[in-house]
Amino acid sequence: MERNELYPVFLKLQNLNVLIVGGGNVGLEKLSFMLKSSPNANVEVVAPRFLPELEELVERHPSVKLTKVKFKKKMLKKRHMVIACTDDLKVNKRVFDLSRKRYLICNIADTPDLCDYYLGGIVTKGNVKIAISTNGKSPTTAKRLREFFEEIIPDDINKMVENLNEYRKTLKGNFEEKVQKMNEITEALKNKE
Secondary structure (H helix, E strand, O other): OOOOOOOOOOOOHHHOOEEEEOOOHHHHHHHHHHHHHOOOOOEEEEOOOOOHHHHHHHHOOOOEEEEOOOOOHHHHOOOOEEEEOOOOHHHHHHHHHHHHHOOOEEEEOOOHHHEOOOOOEEEEEOOEEEEEOOOOOOHHHHHHHHHHHHHHOOOOHHHHHHHHHHHHHHOOOOHHHHHHHHHHHHHHHHOOO
């Protein structure tokens, strides 16, 4: 049986420099998805033209910059991650190849072979965030799972997380003792009755 071997990670995009190459529908989708989860993401979007909806989105996010030019190699300097989503496969492949040479993680939209990472489904309820991956096989399944989790996770889960954080601060003992106590308290979360 095939297994998803992706390693999930939660990035602080306000501390990283992200480049999106492409200002069309897919660029809008990628940026919207990113800003929904990380509204202060530090992003530059590069393209000769931008959809009006993308420009409107950027107006509401001062940490995002639009640069109305064609992609150039020097734009990869001082970046941490790159997304290319133009309608020109040659441009996308060039972005990927150049990113690879600079050891940048790169995602080429709808081209799994040219992706170091995928953008999965995300559920957010306050401080609780769940990322969903189908290993790039079925974004629709990830979407449905996201909708399912949004529905079943209680809206007040954030209050529980905050209370547990406050309680954790009061615990005495070494790390193992604290982990054991927190495990005892949160055991009810996995109780299936």
